Amino acid sequence: MVGMATTTRRTERRTDALSRARIVEAAIEILDADGESALTFRALAARLATGSGAIYWHVANKSELLAAATDDVVARALGGAASEADPEQEVRTLALRIFDAIDAHPWVGSQLAREPLQLAMQQILEAIGQRLESFGTPDRALFDAASALTNYIVGVAGQNAANARLHVHDEGRTAFLEQVATRWTDLDAEQHPFLSKVAPQLADHDDREQFLAGVDLILAGIRTPH
Amino acid sequence: MVGMATTTRRTERRTDALSRARIVEAAIEILDADGESALTFRALAARLATGSGAIYWHVANKSELLAAATDDVVARALGGAASEADPEQEVRTLALRIFDAIDAHPWVGSQLAREPLQLAMQQILEAIGQRLESFGTPDRALFDAASALTNYIVGVAGQNAANARLHVHDEGRTAFLEQVATRWTDLDAEQHPFLSKVAPQLADHDDREQFLAGVDLILAGIRTPH
DNA sequence: GCACCACTGGAATCACGTTCCAAGCGCGCG
DNA sequence: CGCGCGCTTGGAACGTGATTCCAGTGGTGC
Incomplete structure (x- = not known):
């Protein structure tokens, strides 16, 4: 969406770097632990030890974040469809x-x-x-x-x-x-x-x-x- | 819920008085006209020419208001079930x-x-x-x-x-x-x-x-x- | 060593829901 | 016929959330 350089390189800076995946993961943890109302950008920022601005660089807005989290869970649930x-x-x-x-x-x-x-x-x-x-x-x-x-x-x-x-x-x-x-x-x-x-x-x-x-x-x- | 006197009388003061019914009606109008996001207590107060505080005397909170509006529409839709x-x-x-x-x-x-x-x-x-x-x-x-x-x-x-x-x-x-x-x-x-x-x-x-x-x-x- | 740019942290903005409170009003009593 | 009281009202004030802005920071390629 945003970010994800127009230039090609993608060198992992720090290993603990923020990333869309890490953000979605943290969001899921919060949602699972304390429910929908607990997912706020402030809480998310706190959990990831960063500021809300940083999160917005990776994710367009809350609804996109929720959609991503949902896709994630659904994909996992559907994964490896054993045929009977x-x-x-x-x-x-x-x-x-x-x-x-x-x-x-x-x-x-x-x-x-x-x-x-x-x-x-x-x-x-x-x-x-x-x-x-x-x-x-x-x-x-x-x-x-x-x-x-x-x-x-x-x-x-x-x-x-x-x-x-x-x-x-x-x-x-x-x-x-x-x-x-x-x-x-x-x-x-x-x-x-x-x-x-x-x-x-x-x-x-x-x-x-x-x-x-x-x-x-x-x-x-x-x-x-x- | 709130209000609705413990004492029994229920004398219509003004004919234009605020009432749960009038509030729900106005809410439905706003919802129909401009969608869910347009229903705010400020907008509702404006439309009813009153303050948000007055509305809260008749309705506990937004989710109760939405539920009431929904019940209203559903009841109307189901009303007069002509049997075939x-x-x-x-x-x-x-x-x-x-x-x-x-x-x-x-x-x-x-x-x-x-x-x-x-x-x-x-x-x-x-x-x-x-x-x-x-x-x-x-x-x-x-x-x-x-x-x-x-x-x-x-x-x-x-x-x-x-x-x-x-x-x-x-x-x-x-x-x-x-x-x-x-x-x-x-x-x-x-x-x-x-x-x-x-x-x-x-x-x-x-x-x-x-x-x-x-x-x-x-x-x-x-x-x-x- | 330097300039640049992807990326960061947090302060500032703005809109909401909700709460509080200082009146307003009509009724029934004296 | 005026007074007091309690139901109602209007709007200001508060706390919180999403989103935006911006002043950095540090690694990279030159």
Whole structure:
């Protein structure tokens, strides 16, 4: 972007030199440790023992930094896609990899939901699309199918991130779910028949399992000729 | 929240008095007109011809205000759910209503993707869940199915919002899509077989149609016994 | 030894969200 | 009919964040 000389040389000055990679790495550490709100240029500068100005020489702005961090995590999550016998099973494990990555780095969820056709989204779409190829779906439907799966994944990701943001770090999560479940139970059964009915399921459901159930639903739909 | 007297009386003082409703309305106007970044308490105060302090008497903080605005739009979009013969068709029109509402108010997309089991999400889940009841799906699967559809919708919503934010107000959107399509075409076909293959579809695809295709996919999956 | 340039650190700027506080206003009581 | 009180209001003040600016610094090639 900026910097990265027009002249060709690229001699590592100090070994501890600042670099885009080191900055992104530090950003990820901060995000993982203390959440999205903790990532400020001041904090980043402090952690890298430098000033914010120096960081701006390597990175255009905060949103680019976040995008880079996201791409990084997503790439790692998708890396080394072990192929399995069943292509459908491949899609499932792929989806779970992404789910787990986002579970481990909730801020990635927000970011995916925020940026449009960015690198990270592209990687996911490509990975899923590739696996879907072998389903024998007609080309046009293929694009729709891959998009649907990707959008579903991103949707879940966003919700997970929102939850994580709410209960930074802990398992007040369980308490929160119970609280919502109670709220649903207390709803007027006339006005909200569905929610009051499923309330008990909410309390003990497993996010990961439910996510996978959704993936299976979509896969089943893709298989169906419609 | 705050205010709203412990004592019971609630006599409308001036007719032009500030009120939570009027504030939310003004917020929506600003959001619709100039996007998420334009909604500041200063701008809001200016539009309402008052000070920011006065606003805080009616609304706890910005995120509550955004949530209220979102609930408002979603409620309107879901209102008067005309029932149709086919329950499946009902789900489709319901989904389209939400899609269109978000298309008209992109900031709602960001918001939905950002807040966890908030009122707005609840409304959507309930509406979809109700329609799904008549599918004869077993209860447990029903919750999963409704969640899947909801998450898919929210995922698409987030992407739409992201796009809208990028090309505030205009149709640089088309230009953007073409640009991405070119990027995909230029990708190494070895590394990205899928994207380079579907690139041409990207340029001319219709968001709304593709969204509906995804809904149909999931509906097909729900019908399938698996 | 010198001039240059990639790169650095931190101070300065500007816009926000939020908090504080000194009024303003109408009501009900005396 | 005026007074006091508590709900409301307007706007100033505060703290913090992103971003910009700028005065260096030190290594490189001459």
